[in-house]
Each structure stands twice: as C-alpha cells, then as structure tokens.
Amino acid sequence: MSTTSSTFVATDGEGYERLMGRWSRLLALPFLDFTGTADGDRILDVGCGTGHLAFAVARRTGAGEVRGVDLAQPYIEHARHHNEDARIAFEVADACALPYAAQSFDRVLSLLVLHFVPEPGKAIAEMRRVAKPGAVVAAAVWDVRGGWVSNRMFFDTAAMLDPEAGARRARNYTRPMTRPGELAKAWREAGFKGVEETTLTIRMEFASFADYWGPYEGRDGPGAEYVATLDDDARGRLREAVQAAYLDGEADGPRSYAALAWAVKGRAPA
Numbered sequence: 435m436s437t438t439s440s441t442f443v444a445t446d447g448e449g450y451e452r453l454m455g456r457w458s459r460l461l462a463l464p465f466l467d468f469t470g471t472a473d474g475d476r477i478l479d480v481g482c483g484t485g486h487l488a489f490a491v492a493r494r495t496g497a498g499e500v501r502g503v504d505l506a507q508p509y510i511e512h513a514r515h516h517n518e519d520a521r522i523a524f525e526v527a528d529a530c531a532l533p534y535a536a537q538s539f540d541r542v543l544s545l546l547v548l549h550f551v552p553e554p555g556k557a558i559a560e561m562r563r564v565a566k567p568g569a570v571v572a573a574a575v576w577d578v579r580g581g582w583v584s585n586r587m588f589f590d591t592a593a594m595l596d597p598e599a600g601a602r603r604a605r606n607y608t609r610p611m612t613r614p615g616e617l618a619k620a621w622r623e624a625g626f627k628g629v630e631e632t633t634l635t636i637r638m639e640f641a642s643f644a645d646y647w648g649p650y651e652g653r654d655g656p657g658a659e660y661v662a663t664l665d666d667d668a669r670g671r672l673r674e675a676v677q678a679a680y681l682d683g684e685a686d687g688p689r690s691y692a693a694l695a696w697a698v699k700g701r702a703p704a
C-alpha cells in the first residue's frame with residue numbers, strides 16, 4: 435500500500451469486514467438513496483475497500499458496469515473473491531491517479547475514503563476528471579468528531595490512560611473533510627454544480643463486548659494501529675476500561691450505537 439496517498443492501515447480483508455465492512459454495507463444503502471442510481475450507468479467506486487458500495491449499487495442498477503478501485507491489494511482480493519456479478523470489476527489504483535479516461539463514468543462515488551487521503555483535493559479533482567458532464571459525483575465520510583459513538587468510547591477512554599492515545603485521538607477527529615460543511619465547500623471549489631450536503635445515520639449493533647472489541651486487536655484501521663503499539667499490560671488496562679464503558683454497569687450483551695456520516699453530491703460541469 436502506498437503510504438503517501440492513504441493514512442488508513444489496510445492489511446486483512448476479513449479483519450476489515452469485522453472492523454468496518456459490516457457497517458459500510460449498511461451505510462451504502464442511505465448513501466445510494468442520496469446519490470440516486472440509474473439503469474445502464476457506468477459507475478466508479480473510489481476507495482472501494484472490500485466492495486460493499488460496488489455490490490450495493492450493482493444490485494440496484496440494471497445493466498451498466500461497476501468499477502471499484504482501492505490502494506489496498508488485500509481488500510481488492512477480498513472483493514474479487516466475493517464478487518459474483520460479471521458487471522463488477524475491481525482493481526488496485528490510487529484515487530489521486532485514477533487509471534481511466536476523462537469523462538468516462540455516469541456516476542462517481544466514494545464511501546468512507548476521503549478522510550484517509552492526505553491531499554483529498556487531488557482525489558476530488560480525479561473524481562471530477564473521470565465523470566461525464568452532468569454525472570453525479572458523491573462522497574461520504576464519518577462524522578468522526580461528533581457522530582460516531584462507538585469510536586468515541588474507544589479513543590476517549592484510551593486518551594485518559596495514555597497521552598499518545600490523546601495525540602492519536604486528535605489526529606483521528608480532525609481528519610480532512612470531516613468538519614461540518616467541509617465536503618460541500620470542497621465540492622463547490624472543485625466546480626461541481628447543484629452541490630448538496632446531508633447527514634446519513636446508521637446504527638452499529640454489537641452482539642457483545644467481545645464483538646465490539648475484537649477489531650481493535652486486529653490489524654486494520656486507526657484503533658488497531660494504536661493497540662498494536664501497546665504491551666500486554668497496557669493493552670489489558672485499556673481493554674478493561676473500554677469494557678466498563680461498553681457495559682455501563684449492566685451485564686454483557688448487545689449494544690446499539692448511532693453512527694453519522696457526512697455526505698455530499700454534485701454534478702460534474704459540462
């Protein structure tokens with residue numbers, strides 16, 4: 435994986451599924467309600483990960499063609515392995531240097547990616563370049579600071595135990611494109627027409643604390659990246675403190691946390 439075009443640690447497709455794929459699959463639905471779909475479209479999923487947006491848009495769209503690109507080879511392999519639709523193809527590519535001709539897609543979509551691109555303006559310019567005139571170009575990112583309860587529980591707890599976690603929390607909650615209005619501003623500056631921003635909501639349903647905590651002991655995403663730096667004692671202390679936040683003094687079992695994403699759409703200019 436290129437380290438210059440992505441700040442997301444991407445190692446293991448199955449690990450990503452437990453961390454995020456199970457939620458991006460849910461978020462893809464209101465995102466597509468917002469972007470709209472049309473039969474026969476040629477669609478690009480930028481930063482497709484393990485492919486949930488590409489799969490969801492193909493399910494909604496008759497005929498047409500879907501391309502998914504991501505920097506992470508393991509995610510692309512996972513997506514290919516689970517793809518049963520001949521209209522969808524996945525390839526490794528950088529959002530900042532898309533391997534497609536100008537004006538070649540009817541819809542250019544990106545789910546939970548732009549906050550992990552250090553220079554998101556480059557990716558947005560590429561999304562505009564490959565969009566046909568009038569094409570819908572849309573993106574969503576988590577409202578990491580204000581709208582993601584389960585992630586807050588982890589980073590707020592970790593920051594109380596370790597200043598390094600506090601520094602990581604600050605980086606995590608000030609990622610590009612995650613402040614109110616930031617996506618819409620970037621879309622207008624990129625020249626898109628009829629720009630609209632909205633908030634999308636899903637609920638993250640965990641079966642138990644083990645289900646919630648497991649991905650933090652994995653190898654993908656910012657939380658696991660931090661946990662991997664801890665020795666066994668520090669990891670145990672963190673796990674115990676986060677568990678207390680999860681349990682709220684009640685028995686272990688299911689918990690449901692709201693998660694909000696910012697979404698933007700506009701039309702590529704003629």
Ligand SMILES: C[S@@+](CC[C@H](N)C(=O)[O-])C[C@H]1O[C@@H](n2cnc3c(N)ncnc32)[C@H](O)[C@@H]1O
Pocket residue numbers: 439440441442444454455458459480481482483484485486487503504505506509527528529530544545546547550551
């Ligand atoms: C949180 S995941 C989202 C994946 C997928 N869109 C989803 O919703 O499940 C972020 C993804 O962005 C990808 N990514 C980050 N920067 C990228 C870039 N410059 N080009 C392509 N993919 C990128 C990462 O490899 C990772 O798969």
